[in-house]
Amino acid sequence: MNSEVVLSPLLLKEYDLKGKVVVVIDVLRATSTICAALANGAKSIIPVLSVEEAHSYKAKGHLVGAERNGEKVEGFDFGNSPREYSREKVGGKNVVLTTTNGTRCIRMSLEADEILVGSFLNLSVLSSYLIDQKKDVILFCAGWKDKVNLEDSLFAGAVLRALGTSTKLGNDAAEMMVALYDCMKDNLRAYLDHASHAKRFKRLGIEEDIDYCLSIDKMPVLPVLEGNRLVLKPL
Amino acid sequence: MNSEVVLSPLLLKEYDLKGKVVVVIDVLRATSTICAALANGAKSIIPVLSVEEAHSYKAKGHLVGAERNGEKVEGFDFGNSPREYSREKVGGKNVVLTTTNGTRCIRMSLEADEILVGSFLNLSVLSSYLIDQKKDVILFCAGWKDKVNLEDSLFAGAVLRALGTSTKLGNDAAEMMVALYDCMKDNLRAYLDHASHAKRFKRLGIEEDIDYCLSIDKMPVLPVLEGNRLVLKPL
Numbered sequence: 001m002n003s004e005v006v007l008s009p010l011l012l013k014e015y016d017l018k019g020k021v022v023v024v025i026d027v028l029r030a031t032s033t034i035c036a037a038l039a040n041g042a043k044s045i046i047p048v049l050s051v052e053e054a055h056s057y058k059a060k061g062h063l064v065g066a067e068r069n070g071e072k073v074e075g076f077d078f079g080n081s082p083r084e085y086s087r088e089k090v091g092g093k094n095v096v097l098t099t100t101n102g103t104r105c106i107r108m109s110l111e112a113d114e115i116l117v118g119s120f121l122n123l124s125v126l127s128s129y130l131i132d133q134k135k136d137v138i139l140f141c142a143g144w145k146d147k148v149n150l151e152d153s154l155f156a157g158a159v160l161r162a163l164g165t166s167t168k169l170g171n172d173a174a175e176m177m178v179a180l181y182d183c184m185k186d187n188l189r190a191y192l193d194h195a196s197h198a199k200r201f202k203r204l205g206i207e208e209d210i211d212y213c214l215s216i217d218k219m220p221v222l223p224v225l226e227g228n229r230l231v232l233k234p235l
Numbered sequence: 236m237n238s239e240v241v242l243s244p245l246l247l248k249e250y251d252l253k254g255k256v257v258v259v260i261d262v263l264r265a266t267s268t269i270c271a272a273l274a275n276g277a278k279s280i281i282p283v284l285s286v287e288e289a290h291s292y293k294a295k296g297h298l299v300g301a302e303r304n305g306e307k308v309e310g311f312d313f314g315n316s317p318r319e320y321s322r323e324k325v326g327g328k329n330v331v332l333t334t335t336n337g338t339r340c341i342r343m344s345l346e347a348d349e350i351l352v353g354s355f356l357n358l359s360v361l362s363s364y365l366i367d368q369k370k371d372v373i374l375f376c377a378g379w380k381d382k383v384n385l386e387d388s389l390f391a392g393a394v395l396r397a398l399g400t401s402t403k404l405g406n407d408a409a410e411m412m413v414a415l416y417d418c419m420k421d422n423l424r425a426y427l428d429h430a431s432h433a434k435r436f437k438r439l440g441i442e443e444d445i446d447y448c449l450s451i452d453k454m455p456v457l458p459v460l461e462g463n464r465l466v467l468k469p470l
Contacts, residue, residue: 007242007383008243008245008246010243010245010246010249011243011245011246011381011382011383014245014380014381014382144407145249146246146249147246147249147406147407147408148242148246148406148407148408148411149407150407150410150411153407153411169429171382171383171431172379172382172383172384172385172388172429172430172431172432173382173383175385175429175430176383176385176388176411176415179415179418179419179426180411180414180415180418182418183414183415183417183418184414191414194404194407194410195407195410196406196407197407
């Protein structure tokens with residue numbers, strides 16, 4: 001088993017996804033939100049690319065989350081905070097979601113054998129599954145508007161550390177991120193305050209979301225893409 | 236002063252180079268070779284993009300270095316090993332150079348106010364100059380065929396550490412690389428054995444080049460692009 005880390009959507013075209021499992025990573029916050037919503041009983045999450053597409057679902061009566069630039073888009077049911085997607089609100093429902101970075105990455109990965117969603121909330125469940133299935137893995141960091149970001153990159157390192165000797169480190173980005181995670185893991189929260197996105201969150205007054213999104217194994221579920229929907233993988 | 240790290244040529248388009256100083260980094264080996272050749276008395280280095288262009292210079296009687304995929308291209312005077320560019324061979328001469336990654340990055344940076352060449356060989360001289368000139372800095376890692384690589388990324392971290400409090404860390408890649416450098420600096424040579432490029436060098440039997448290219452401050456010169464040529468900046 002070989003695992004490679006892709007640090008930005010702009011770099012994905014250098015990698016062949018065929019026959020591999022892609023883990024889409026957008027820790028702050030799309031993939032954390034997807035884990036939370038499915039763990040809280042949502043039937044499925046439908047990731048869509050544009051606010052327009054999200055509007056058309058809303059018009060048909062769906063529950064819809066829409067975020068751009070870190071903020072909820074006016075007129076939708078949710079933004080992109082995992083704390084909004086409570087059991088009361090999403091239980092038994094199909095939820096449509098569009099975000100600045102994360103949902104686009106899911107759509108970019110369709111050539112892969114399987115597309116999973118990763119976040120600190122489901123780190124152990126995700127890693128155990130990857131070890132069991134034995135296919136090559138692409139850890140695909142959404143970043144922020146095509147730039148590399150700290151939290152997604154570090155999470156890729158956390159997954160590699162959890163995979164341990166089950167995997168080879170397939171590219172230099174993998175080597176770098178597992179080393180950086182080893183250095184920083186005991187001070188993860190403090191270190192993430194250096195992230196540009198954390199600074200953005202402070203400006204938006206949503207710092208509590210960072211603590212939530214760093215809660216390791218809080219939501220032990222495994223979202224997987226089936227057709228155009230993310231659903232829970234039976235474990 | 237603000238310093239940003241660009242980890243791959245594919246990411247450069249996300250950054251505005253105007254008014255900034257770009258440091259092109261291709262530690263193994265183009266930018267180390269350029270430092271060595273100029274330190275050994277070459278009058279200038281003319282970076283060219285294609286082997287064809289290099290051939291036309293060769294036909295006109297120039298000394299020409301050409302490397303593709305880590306190996307010297309047949310029919311040229313040099314490959315891309317800094318150890319080849321001795322004072323006896325390059326002293327007083329204009330040398331044309333084309334390499335797989337590094338020379339292309341110089342050409343991609345023409346919008347910048349100034350284009351410098353960085354390697355471990357000129358780390359302190361480069362860093363002192365950057366501190367003095369007070370412009371914003373882009374540390375542009377050539378990588379390997381558009382993928383992120385370990386040695387260039389770590390060198391970006393080394394420069395940031397040398398700049399210290401003179402600079403703000405302008406993006407998450409800068410935050411990550413200075414942290415990774417701090418973790419790895421005491422075991423740099425051993426850590427670089429993890430790099431894909433180091434493995435490539437082992438296959439090619441040119442491991443000695445790695446030790447040479449990691450010799451900090453061995454060549455205290457500052458190559459700068461003037462017109463279409465790299466020359467020594469008077470210090």
